[in-house]
Amino acid sequence: MLDNDFIDLLKTIIRQPSVVGAEHSFFRVLQRELEERGAKVTWYEGLLVAQGSDPFSAMFSAHIDRHGLICTGPNEFQYAAFISANKTDLLNNSVSEELMTKVTERFKSETVYAYEPWSGVYRGNGVIKNSYVCEYRNNLIFEIEGLEDVVAGTPIAFKDKLKITEERLSGQLDNVLTAAALVHLFSQGFQGTAFFTAQEEAGKSWRYLLEWFRRFGGNTNKLFVVDTSPFPNVETANLQLLVLREKDANAHFNSSSTAMIAKLCEDNNISYIYKDKYVEDDNALRVSRGEPPHSLGSTELGRIIAASNGLVDGTTIQIPTIGYHTMQESASVKSVQAFLDLLQVLAKKTTE
Template sequence: MLSTEFIDLLKILIRHPSVVGYEHSFFRVLQRELEERGAKVTWYDGLLVAQGKNPTSAMFSAHIDRHGLICTGPNEFQYAAFVTGNRTDLLNTAVSEELMNKITERFESEQVFAYEPWSGAYLGNGVINDTSICEFRNNLIFEIEGLSGIVAGTPIAFKDKLSISDGRLEGQLDNVISAAILIHLFTLGFEGTVFFTAAEEAGKSWRYLLEWFRRFGGSTNNLFVIDTSPFPDVEAANEQLLVLRQKDANAAFNKHSTERVEELCQENNISYIYKDKYIESTNECLVSQGKQPRSLGSTELGRIVEASNGLVDGTTIQIPTTDYHTMEESASWQSVDALIKLLMIVSKEPQS
């Protein structure tokens, strides 16, 4: 069972907003929790770095931004990931209508609140009462009851709290649960380096991370990226404790690191699945039925591996979840416990 200390930490973090592109106030919360656990914390643009007594012993990373909205005009609110990532028709990089329709279904009637982006100060709350696709801008517009006085440029977070039932943690977990895990490692004596990145949901986080490695990285930059991985239902998610990957749509991951994680899972009776193999197997069935195959997905690690020209490599370890990018996203506490255990083992492995 997960420790009370970890659960208390996750409850604190999930209540603090961290809308993609407006994460500064959440970095303040992370800094406090990390320094209380003895970590040395350094800020960079879009990046918070926490280091223990032996910074090169292991390097873990997780993005800390979550989905939310941005006020873009009088009583007008848009999806933050689209605005922050400049993914609109105005810039000739349209968001698909299919994706926008999925998002409108995800957040109907959700409670939200506005906050001051630098301090995190609360500015008022409301509820989403309508969503539509603007025919002129081909973008999502949200109507919120209760926030008519909010000015443009203000982030709007989804009102969230942690629930625990039937052995599962529930809330907007992506990717605050990974942040909680990495902070908790310092409680357990972790001595390496942890990176907390901003704007991953807008496809920008790898840039902040790569800049750090260009300035401070060594000849061996073996990075383990921690995240969640969506599955269609609880039954499918519970078939394994952890999710590994050999590659994503951008790049292949470090073969030695990936195989070593697999070996450690086997040695410690931690069930796992390779998500890329899972998708490829599913695609074979889809193609045989004349349907469109799924993408392998684009991860933070894949982006930085592709762009770094050999400077950074590594692998990823993910927690299987359900109800991806909603307030009901859930993960089993066994998966979280297994990941904490595995990361502590990895952190004590000799780095090559």
């Protein structure tokens, strides 16, 4: 069974809004939770940094933005990730973008609410009546009943609550789940560094993280980026407890770091899969059937490795989920426990 303190923390912060591009109020919540656990917290543009007494012993990163909407005009609402990224079309160059066009109907009848981006103050709620991809603007457009008076620029969050069964946790887990795990790690005596980044869903978070490493990083900047990883169904997700990667669409990850994580998984009886190999094998089948291949995905780590000219490298550790980028995204309790256990083992190993 998962630690009650972790569950209580996750229940608390999953209810706090953190729409892409409007994460300030969530940073304030994280700061309080982290400082209560003894971490030194520093704010930078698009980045919250929590550190213990040995900050370079281990470095983890989790993005804290979640999908939501932005009011772009009178009773007009668009998908926040595309507004934040200043994108003008769906390029289909990432897993999330491939899925976006498939999930528009899943948001119908969802309850949403408007909030002030800095303070998080509540500004009213509404219900999504329709969503569609606009052929002229190439963005997801939402029709909402109840927020007719909201002004342009106001973020709109999905009303969220953690749901727990004996086998799975569900809610808008990407990426509050692994962010909560890093906060919880400080409760267990972690003395390294945890980064919490904004606007990952808009493809911008790596810039904020790279700026920190350019200013403060050492010669060996091994970074462990934690996140969720989508699978098509429960059966496929449950074939492994954790997901690793050797590369994404942008770069190859640090091979020694990846091998170390794999070895720790094996030593602790944690099953895992390499997501890039999984996608490549699936693509081979798709091509044989005359279907277009899927992208390897574009991750925060791949972007920062590609842009840092050797300053930063590392690897990823991910929790397999289903219902990606919906309000019903879920992860198995066993996977979450394995993830928490691995973080503990890894944090201990890096201080030896």
